[in-house]
Amino acid sequence: MNTTTLLILVIGLGLLGWVVGRAKAARLVAASSSKGSVHSLPNYHGWYVALWGVVPAILFLSIWNIVSPALITDAALTSPAAEALPKDGFTRGSILAEARSIANGDQTKAFNPLSTSMVEPYQAATSYYQTIGMVAALLLVFACGAFAWLKIKPELRARTKIERVTMMTLLLASLIAIVTTIGIFVSLIFESARFFSMVSPIDFLFGTEWNPKAVAGPRGESGFGAIPLFWGTVFIGAIIAMIVAIPLGLMSAIYLTQYAPPTFRAWMKPILEVLAGVPTVVYGYFAALTVAPALRDFAVSIGISNASSESALAAGVVMGIMIIPFVSSMADDSIAAVPSAMRDGSLAMGATKSETIKKVLIPAALPGVVGGVLLAVSRAIGETMIVVMAAGLAANMTANPFSSVTTVTTQIVQLLTGDQEFDSPKTLAAFALGLVLFIVTLLLNLIALRVVKKYREAYE
Amino acid sequence: MNSAAISPVDPTPTDWRGEVMQRRIKKRYAAERRFKTLGIGSVLLSASFLAFLLFVMVGNGLRGFTQTELPLDLDFPALTGGASASQFEGPNAEANLKSLGVQEIVDAGIDIQYGENSELFSAGAWKAVRSAILQNPNIVEQKTTLTLPVESEIDVAYKSDGSKAAEQIVAKFDNELSTGFNWNFLSNSDATDPMQVGIWGALKGSLITMIITLLMAFPIGVLAALYLEEYAPKNRITDLIEVSINNLAAVPSIIFGLLGLAVFLNIFGLPRSAALVGGLTLALMTMPVIVISGRNAVKSVPPSIREAALGIGASPIQVVFHHVLPLALPGILTGTIIGMARALGETAPLLMIGMRAFIATPPNGVTDPATVLPVQIFLWSDEVNRGFVEKTSAAIIVLLLFLLTMNALAIYLRNRFETRW
Structure with a gap:
């Protein structure tokens, strides 16, 4: 019997416990003389029995699943066949791993003849410990369930206990967010530390040559200078994309909030928001298939002969289009937050609408708009698919928008796809790049949120 | 004191009807018109980008x-x-x-x-x-x-x-x-010959991945939203949880891919390319979205409901699970669908955990090697054979149709069930 069936069985028994516990409580209610002499409703007693039955058994099973492989290996090693195994740790380990996967049915044929002899002890040990685990789990379900069932009395505070468990579950669910954040941080730091033990952080952060393919040996220090990647990321995400997104997003927001008739606004706002909902892989394909060739032809026609078919401009423009609704909705929010007295005052002084917007609303809303732009930048530099598909792989340090540049995210994808060994600096470099990306986006977000918050407080 | 005598302003009244003033007003009105035209121009330009994108995709994809x-x-x-x-x-x-x-x-x-x-x-x-x-x-x-x-x-x-x-x-x-x-396009899986490729394998992979994402992210997200909005005491841990959630919502998706690679594949030893790992990774990404929208939905339930329930003797847990949650559910579901739509279109984190392999048979379980629709689009876009151009666009049409349906469903749910208090 495998773990899944066992789990289903345990949960089924828990359901049975629910029914039995509820029935006993219902009998108690029927037998009681006055209303309210049984503390909790029958349902809570049912849950009480079910949780007592299921939770200890599942805890036991998860611990057993971690512990039992070691026990199985120990048992298999005491068998007579194990004496033929070599003493050398590495070969020994690989033979054991092979025997284990044959015994589990993951593999059919052995490469090492010695592993075949180990299959049988393994199978015997596995079935032995599996049976122990199964019997113990089922015994646990019955024992704990019966204990809880016996405890059902009119004065048992079942509801209070169930509610305490519920509160614990709610708290655990919220803690997952913290665990994830810590997980991201620790895994990035851990892998980056391994990378920086091979490549100096100074070379990585300030080197100007990026060429991980050329790095041959494990101690190759050159070729991991990330400056060209940082420049490419900033060039595409923070310069070209923002040149497209800020004017279009800001003007759209201004027109839609200040000028547009309600029906026009009701139609155009969702249409613009669709731009943010289109998957990035679609934008990437659009950039590579349509925008990039058109821009190259344009560049050639105005006399730039070395224009690349994978240009920073194509990726940046398409990324800018993607960011438009983001900038627009942030600008929308901050303009709406300006007190209407300021706007009305300006209009009452005889300023035209556009003068009011340019001289009163925008300056007043500026911190909010800046915060929104920072958030948009943080989003643009973390964007992956558009640059992977349209920006190219050449790590150039150039300000020519028609040439190809590469970005941090492109290189992460490039380093981690294809065949990889996990200990090479090439693979670990991806985590170092990821760490830089994570810290930069985190800082941008924190600064943006602080700016927006300060500005909100100013008007409250 | 005679105020006119010390005023720096020229005491002669402005001649509003004079030529100078009229010219100035004309200029200001022209600037007003220019500004307005600029505004409508940028709205229409942005919309035309969308129209052009859809036109190209549909034109190629049909x-x-x-x-x-x-x-x-x-x-x-x-x-x-x-x-x-x-x-x-x-x-x-x-x-x-x-x-x-x-x-x-x-x-x-x-x-x-x-x-x-x-x-x-x-x-x-x-x-x-x-x-x-x-x-x-x-x-x-x-x-x-x-x-x-x-x-x-x-x-x-x-x-x-x-x-x-x-x-x-x-x-x-x-x-x-x-x-x-x-018909092959709807029933086949990936192939090397563009005449024989199909999207069924990728679609099935997407479906399995999304189910895992939903099963993980929805309960955790809803429970966390309820805790933070209804019970959380004001203390350090609560602050930390809130900061983490807001931060996770803004982390680039590729970072989640790195997390999945380092934790699920290298530490837990789960199989590469499996829908299980993809679903777990996307669940971590979707959970903050569900928490944030869930909190807004819970917040919009008026306090009078809670007070009434408490008043007739319900315990705090009963108040939330019997009254607040059912009323907030349409809002939570709307947020969940929007989060799921985002996860469905996500590519980068799945590339990190190896879901970019050539998969010629549809996956039959959560640990089988699988691919998803956006990754399939990415893989086809890399093919040299010209026959793949239209297949890529056709797959994009299918993906966009799914996203459109999900968003339409979210809007419908919001309009149909959300109560305005």
């Missing part, structure tokens, strides 16, 4: 749902040596067809009609013949004409511009070539 076909005369009695229709009915039909060797028969038929080495038909044309026989076994007892898919280059040439050689073939057979609906 062709991906069709295939070019050429009729082939098959003299079955002569080619098969007199097979009877009854062999291909019932449970043994597949096995008998296998022993019949449909591929060789079709190849022989092509050689007879169009000459040897003609290379007109798709390498998968015989599969169409096989399914035709399975559908109607009687055709093996007679001479039949079947329309079969042509080879990829000819397909491209017939639909738009192709290579010179292919264009000549198209010109030669122009009267016989026809266009039919490409």
